[in-house]
Amino acid sequence: MVMNRPTIFIYTNQPDRAVLKEICAGIEEEGIFFEIFEQSPGELNHLAWQAAQDSMLGSGVGVCGMDAAFSMRGLKEKRCVEIYFNPGREQCRRLGGNSARAIKRQPLR
Amino acid sequence: MADLAEVGEIRDIACEWYTNVGNMFRRIRRGMGEVDKESGSNICVTDILAVDTLAPVVISGALAGETCLEKAVGIAAMVRTEKLPMEEIAARLRQELGVRVAVAGVEAVMASLGALTTPGVAMPMAILDMGGGSTDAAVLYPDGRAELTHQAGAGELVTMLIEIELGLRDHGIAEQIKRYPLAKVESLFHMRMENGQMAFVEESIDPRFYGRVVMLTGEGMIRLEQDIPMEKIVQVRREAKRKVFVTNALRALKKVAPDHDLKRLSNVVLVGGSAEDFEIPDMLMEEFANYRIVCGRGNIRGSEGPRNAVATGLVLSYIGERQW
Ligand SMILES: Nc1ncnc2c1ncn2[C@@H]1O[C@H](COP(=O)(O)OP(=O)(O)OP(=O)(O)O)[C@@H](O)[C@H]1O
Ligand SMILES: [Mg+2]
Secondary structure (H helix, E strand, O other): OOOOOOOEEEEEEOOOHHHHHHHHHHHHHOOOOEEEEEOOOOOHHHHHHHHHHHOOOOEEEEEEOOEEEEEEEOEOOOOOOEEEOOOOHHHHHHHHHHHHHHHOOOOOO | OHHHHHOOOOOOOOOOOOOHHHHHHHHHHHHHHHHOOOOOOOOEEEEEEEEEEEEEEEOOOOOOOOEEEEEEEEEEEEEEOOOOOHHHHHHHHHHHHOOOOOOOOOHHHHHHHHHOOOOOOOOOEEEEEEOOOEEEEEEEOOOOOEEEEEEEOOHHHHHHHHHHHOOOOOHHHHHHHHHOOEEEEOOOOEEEEOOOOEEEOOOOOOHHHOOOEEEEOOOOEEEOOOOOOHHHHHHHHHHHHHHHHHHHHHHHHHHHOHHHOHHHOOEEEEEOHHHHOOOHHHHHHHHHHHHOOEEEEOOHHHOOOOOOHHHHHHHHHHHHHHHO
């Protein structure tokens, strides 16, 4: 399958449902589309980085269990823009929003 | 301001009471009265610079603190007191440091002497000392004659105009905006400079700067929290500098030039903190070209740049006195 829709990629590994839901809501609020793909177990940094590599928009989110990270294409694998362990609702929403704002060239919050 | 240029030497400026400007003047006098208790009512305003500006005013009854821009006037005043508290300061320094302290020299003359240490500068020459509070000019002749003037308005006024017009409410940020060129970080790997050039970087830019207007300090970037378009900031910054320094430079040099004719000056050395500015010397150069005046930043003692002119002048004159 050729995947070239302009979307933010979210790579997950057994994600917490509440965390994922808030992140998606954050992206939606900014008016950008996203796609979720379940991946085999891996490191959180790597998930986000790979998602950013694969997304046509160059913006990717990784969610592992309760933890979440956001990366942009061009950044090093170990240097995500944001990474949270066990984030609160606000943080999840902001992370999602930021992954979308990055595409719109707006300052991150 | 046009009338001000017409009159000769000003001894004092008085204002109508109970007007906006009158109140501003009363505040200035009261402030100076506190610094110098002795002169009392003998405080004179010897020069003013008034500039038009726009200040955000809170709309009454607004729900979200909306503001609109209203015309306002910024005024800088040159204040002379009968006797500055100089002797007092000198006495205190003597006491605290245990060194001999004397009060000497006229600022603009000392600045000229200092400026003369710039490689390649010779008399007769004119200097323009652009400081924080005042813009001073002097012309020095080989026979020791000097013409000088002190004009109100300099770097601090520029900072204030920037702070007010951009609604920053923060003097420190306004000062930074005045000093540093801007860029907008457009991706993790490039930014657009205020002159339109693109700058690309090898290492990715810190995401905290992403999408923001930043100031390029030479030792890294400072990000601007306020959401103001880069073009707007550049415009306000340039206008403020022009309103204060181009106006004052012409005013001051006209006062000291032979026959008050600018065309009779040939070269001008720029000194003082504001001569370090990254665009003010260029603005002046452009303006002076109309009068065939060549101007350039001083380089005191061939190493200090445009600063330390007065200090250098004082040392030189002290050494000179001892030798005679
Ligand atoms: N790099 C710079 N770029 C722009 N402005 C600068 C720079 N460095 C200093 N200034 C400005 O120079 C001013 C201070 O200059 P200076 O030290 O010559 O003043 P001063 O001699 O104390 O004042 P005055 O001569 O009015 O009594 C301040 O307004 C400051 O903002
Ligand atoms: Mg000075």
